[in-house]
Amino acid sequence: MKVSVIIPVYNVKDYLNKCFDSIANQSYKKIEILVVDDGSNDGSSKVCDEYANKDERIKAFHLENGGAAAARNFAIKKATGDYLFFVDADDYIELDTIEKMVNLTDNGQKDIVYCDYYKYFDDGTTEYAKLIPFELTDDKVHILAMPGPVCKLIKKELFTDNNLYFLNDKCFEDNAIMPLVSAYAKSTEYLKEPKYYYLQREGSALNKKEYNPKWEDIFEVLNYLYNGFVQTGKYDDFYDELEYIYIEYLLHAANLRFLDYEEGIKNIALVSNVMKTKFPDWQNNKYYKMENIKYKIICNLFYKNKINLIKKILRR
Numbered sequence: 001m002k003v004s005v006i007i008p009v010y011n012v013k014d015y016l017n018k019c020f021d022s023i024a025n026q027s028y029k030k031i032e033i034l035v036v037d038d039g040s041n042d043g044s045s046k047v048c049d050e051y052a053n054k055d056e057r058i059k060a061f062h063l064e065n066g067g068a069a070a071a072r073n074f075a076i077k078k079a080t081g082d083y084l085f086f087v088d089a090d091d092y093i094e095l096d097t098i099e100k101m102v103n104l105t106d107n108g109q110k111d112i113v114y115c116d117y118y119k120y121f122d123d124g125t126t127e128y129a130k131l132i133p134f135e136l137t138d139d140k141v142h143i144l145a146m147p148g149p150v151c152k153l154i155k156k157e158l159f160t161d162n163n164l165y166f167l168n169d170k171c172f173e174d175n176a177i178m179p180l181v182s183a184y185a186k187s188t189e190y191l192k193e194p195k196y197y198y199l200q201r202e203g204s205a206l207n208k209k210e211y212n213p214k215w216e217d218i219f220e221v222l223n224y225l226y227n228g229f230v231q232t233g234k235y236d237d238f239y240d241e242l243e244y245i246y247i248e249y250l251l252h253a254a255n256l257r258f259l260d261y262e263e264g265i266k267n268i269a270l271v272s273n274v275m276k277t278k279f280p281d282w283q284n285n286k287y288y289k290m291e292n293i294k295y296k297i298i299c300n301l302f303y304k305n306k307i308n309l310i311k312k313i314l315r316r
Contacts, residue, residue: 003085004034006072008087009038015149018092020051020058023092024088026098035059056176069170081156101261104188109187111155112181116193118197134287140238141241142300147172147245150196159181166181172212172217175245176224243282243285268307272302
C-alpha cells in the first residue's frame with residue numbers, strides 16, 4: 001500500500017530539515033511526500049526544492065498564501081496513495097511511524113489508524129499526550145480524537161468519495177471536518193504509542209497574548225460540523241459524540257480563551273445560547289460525566305455566565 005504524506009509549509013525554515021528528514025528516512029518506503037509551500041517568504045521554499053531535487057519521492061508545490069487548509073486540500077487532490085498521512089512542517093515523526101501504522105491497517109481493511117503523540121517544546125522537553133481521551137471499547141469514541149489531521153493514517157477515499165475537504169480561511173478549521181471524516185470510517189485501529197512530535201510554539205495562533213478575533217471562528221466551524229452530521233444522516237448515530245465536541249471545544253476551551261480578554265467576554269453568553277439551542281441536555285452527556293469535578297464546575301459556571309466566580313476559581 002502506498003502512503004501519501006502531506007506537509008503544508010509556511011515560514012518554518014528552521015524546522016524543515018528535522019521534519020523532512022524524519023519522513024524521508026521512514027522504514028516504510030512505499031511513500032510519496034507532497035510538500036505544499038503556502039507562499040513562504042523566509043527561505044522555506046528553497047529548502048522544499050532542495051529536498052525535492054535529491055529525493056524523487058518528494059514533490060514540492062508552490063502556491064500563493066491561502067492557509068494550511070487550502071494547502072492540504074490541494075495535496076489531497078494530487079495524492080496517489082491509498083492512505084494519507086498529514087504532518088505539520090514544524091513537527092516530526094519517529095522513523096518507524098508509518099510502518100507501524102500501516103501494519104495495523106489489516107492489509108487495507110482499516111479506514112483509519114490513530115497514534116498517540118508527544119507535545120515537544122523548543123527547550124527539548126516532551127510531554128506524552130493521548131490522541132483519544134477516553135478509555136472505552138465503544139467503537140464511536142474515535143470521533144473524539146484530537147481534531148487535527150495529524151497522528152492519523154487515513155484512507156484517501158474517506159475524503160474523496162465523500163467530498164470532504166478542509167474549511168478554508170478559518171481558525172480551528174480541523175474541527176469543521178475531521179470528526180466527520182472519522183464518522184465515515186467503518187473500521188479503525190489505535191496505536192497507543194507516541195509516534196508524532198507536536199511542537200508547542202509560544203507564537204502560534206492559539207497562544208497569542210492579545211485577543212484574536214479569529215478565535216470567534218469556532219462558532220462557524222462547529223456549526224459547519226453540526227450541519228455536516230445532519231446532512232449526511234450521521235447526527236442520530238453520533239449525537240453523544242457531537243454533543244461532547246460542543247462541550248469540549250465551545251463551552252470549555254473557547255470560553256477559557258475568551259475569558260482572559262474584555263473583547264471576548266461577550267462571546268461567553270453566545271456560547272450559552274448555542275448550547276441551550278442545540279444541546280439543552282448536555283449535562284447528561286456520557287463523556288462529560290467522565291470528566292473531573294473541576295471541569296464540570298467550570299462548564300456549568302460558563303453555561304450560567306458566572307464570569308466573576310469563574311475568575312476567582314481560576315485566580316485570573
